[in-house]
Amino acid sequence: MDSELKREVILDNYNNPYHKGLKNEKDYKKANTNNESCIDDIDIELKIENGIIKDANFDGEACAISTSATSIFLRKIIGKSVNEVKKLIENYENLINEKEYDEELLGELMAYDTIYMQPNRKHCALLPVDTIKKILKEE
Amino acid sequence: MHREDFPILKNDLIYFDNGATTLKPKCVIEAMNDYYYNYGANIHRGDYKISHKASEEYELVRDKVKEFINARNAKEIVFTSGATDALNKIVFGFMKDYLHESDEVLITKSEHASNVLPWFELKKLNNIKINYIPLNENHELTLENLEKSITKNTKVISIASVTNVVGDVRDIASISKIAHQHNIILVVDGSQSVPHMKTDVIKDDIDFLIFAGHKMLGPTGVGVLYAKEEYLEKTYPIEFGGGMNQYFEETGEVEYKSIPTRFEAGTPPIAEVIGLGAAIDYLQSIGMDNINKYEQELKKYLVSKLEKNKKVILYNKSSESGILAFNLEGIFSQDTAIYLDHYNICVRAGNHCAKILKNEINIKNTCRISLYFYNTKEEIDKLVEVLENSDDLFKVIL
Numbered sequence: 001m002d003s004e005l006k007r008e009v010i011l012d013n014y015n016n017p018y019h020k021g022l023k024n025e026k027d028y029k030k031a032n033t034n035n036e037s038c039i040d041d042i043d044i045e046l047k048i049e050n051g052i053i054k055d056a057n058f059d060g061e062a063c064a065i066s067t068s069a070t071s072i073f074l075r076k077i078i079g080k081s082v083n084e085v086k087k088l089i090e091n092y093e094n095l096i097n098e099k100e101y102d103e104e105l106l107g108e109l110m111a112y113d114t115i116y117m118q119p120n121r122k123h124c125a126l127l128p129v130d131t132i133k134k135i136l137k138e139e
Numbered sequence: 140m141h142r143e144d145f146p147i148l149k150n151d152l153i154y155f156d157n158g159a160t161t162l163k164p165k166c167v168i169e170a171m172n173d174y175y176y177n178y179g180a181n182i183h184r185g186d187y188k189i190s191h192k193a194s195e196e197y198e199l200v201r202d203k204v205k206e207f208i209n210a211r212n213a214k215e216i217v218f219t220s221g222a223t224d225a226l227n228k229i230v231f232g233f234m235k236d237y238l239h240e241s242d243e244v245l246i247t248k249s250e251h252a253s254n255v256l257p258w259f260e261l262k263k264l265n266n267i268k269i270n271y272i273p274l275n276e277n278h279e280l281t282l283e284n285l286e287k288s289i290t291k292n293t294k295v296i297s298i299a300s301v302t303n304v305v306g307d308v309r310d311i312a313s314i315s316k317i318a319h320q321h322n323i324i325l326v327v328d329g330s331q332s333v334p335h336m337k338t339d340v341i342k343d344d345i346d347f348l349i350f351a352g353h354k355m356l357g358p359t360g361v362g363v364l365y366a367k368e369e370y371l372e373k374t375y376p377i378e379f380g381g382g383m384n385q386y387f388e389e390t391g392e393v394e395y396k397s398i399p400t401r402f403e404a405g406t407p408p409i410a411e412v413i414g415l416g417a418a419i420d421y422l423q424s425i426g427m428d429n430i431n432k433y434e435q436e437l438k439k440y441l442v443s444k445l446e447k448n449k450k451v452i453l454y455n456k457s458s459e460s461g462i463l464a465f466n467l468e469g470i471f472s473q474d475t476a477i478y479l480d481h482y483n484i485c486v487r488a489g490n491h492c493a494k495i496l497k498n499e500i501n502i503k504n505t506c507r508i509s510l511y512f513y514n515t516k517e518e519i520d521k522l523v524e525v526l527e528n529s530d531d532l533f534k535v536i537l
Binding site for chain 2: 011041
């Protein structure tokens with residue numbers, strides 16, 4: 001992905017995020033970012049049935065990187081099994097932390113492949129996965 | 140003013156986050172180095188020369204602080220680890236015994252966490268009430284609203300003299316007059332005022348005052364608790380150990396030292412206190428009135444320039460301190476701060492530890508510019524230019 005395209009992907013997802021707005025229904029599990037190192041404040045809710053992510057939404061106020069990453073991530077995980085999501089998270093974390101990752105699997109998330117060059121922004125990019133991990137801990 | 144005294148300013152840096160902490164002049168760093176290089180002993184162990192020297196230098200700073208805030212007596216000055224520590228010492232060392240069920244403490248929604256959370260904790264312990272003095276349309280405290288908030292149960296008013304986001308300069312002399320007419324104790328958080336203007340605890344008749352060393356050119360890890368002698372005498376220490384006891388027996392019998400040593404348990408931040416002393420000397424040599432006048436001029440200049448930018452929303456342009464909270468229209472504050480950082484301009488984004496202010500200004504996060512005397516109009520011009528050209532903000536940060 002060239003830098004122009006990356007920026008476009010991030011900004012599209014920031015300005016018009018997918019799955020924004022919580023349903024707050026009882027079969028959804030919710031977690032807050034509670035990020036200690038920044039001011040982003042995002043809630044994510046997942047509807048999980050038989051180990052499959054049936055629906056995913058978020059709401060809150062956050063920077064361009066956190067918001068866009070959350071939008072892309074939620075779009076990607078709907079319809080996937082919990083194990084597939086865990087694998088995706090692992091690959092994404094590796095991408096952000098400059099370790100080995102599967103480019104095929106990450107797709108649009110490759111827009112964040114140069115975040116490591118701005119160390120103070122890594123936590124922004126990792127915000128959605130930190131929150132999703134909180135929800136999946138019990139799965 | 141005096142930029143040449145700050146080694147860090149030799150790097151291409153525009154530092155507008157003085158409300159969080161200030162840069163350090165060479166004389167402060169050197170005073171601390173001098174202690175570590177030449178007489179780095181513990182205090183109050185005066186049997187050898189360098190310890191005697193360390194004790195003397197340490198106590199000399201107490202006198203300097205006393206002069207700086209015009210206290211009656213140096214024993215009214217307690218060195219703490221910071222402003223937070225000082226407020227906790229007041230709340231849990233004095234107020235815990237002084238306040239009882241249904242007694243009311245008045246604060247405002249623009250207070251820093253350090254002047255909110257200790258009161259919340261005391262509420263849990265003693266079942267006191269915490270009430271908020273309503274702020275006016277500019278999010279400022281008025282004497283009228285203060286008077287209206289006082290009831291027969293009001294025992295304490297605890298407020299900042301200058302708040303850290305709104306930056307309103309509060310009329311402490313009039314507030315203390317009102318407080319004392321109603322037998323109310325006044326606690327003043329001077330963290331954002333003491334570094335920027337003349338402080339006079341006698342003229343303003345302040346009962347308790349706290350402030351941090353690092354926000355006034357001093358090192359981190361040291362702050363000051365001032366209390367009128369009558370109150371400090373009634374304050375119980377909340378930390379116990381070496382240096383603060385007169386004697387103790389195996390039976391548990393113990394006697395603590397007199398004020399202020401009673402509140403300085405353990406080895407205190409000696410180098411930091413000495414650094415704070417150098418900062419006070421330095422500030423005095425420039426003159427607090429000169430600093431205040433210059434900062435007000437800078438603030439007016441900043442507001443007049445930023446007002447011309449239609450994309451900039453200003454939240455507190457009327458306040459008289461060097462603090463300005465703003466946002467770029469439609470941009471999350473952290474993205475703005477990161478954009479400015481690309482031009483080596485340091486501002487703070489977030490809620491600035493004033494987390495209940497959001498209910499007041501209806502906005503959670505802002506960027507904050509907080510000025511000090513080493514800032515210049517040229518630096519402001521650079522900021523204005525960068526914000527003017529912010530249409531390509533995401534091109535810069537992404």
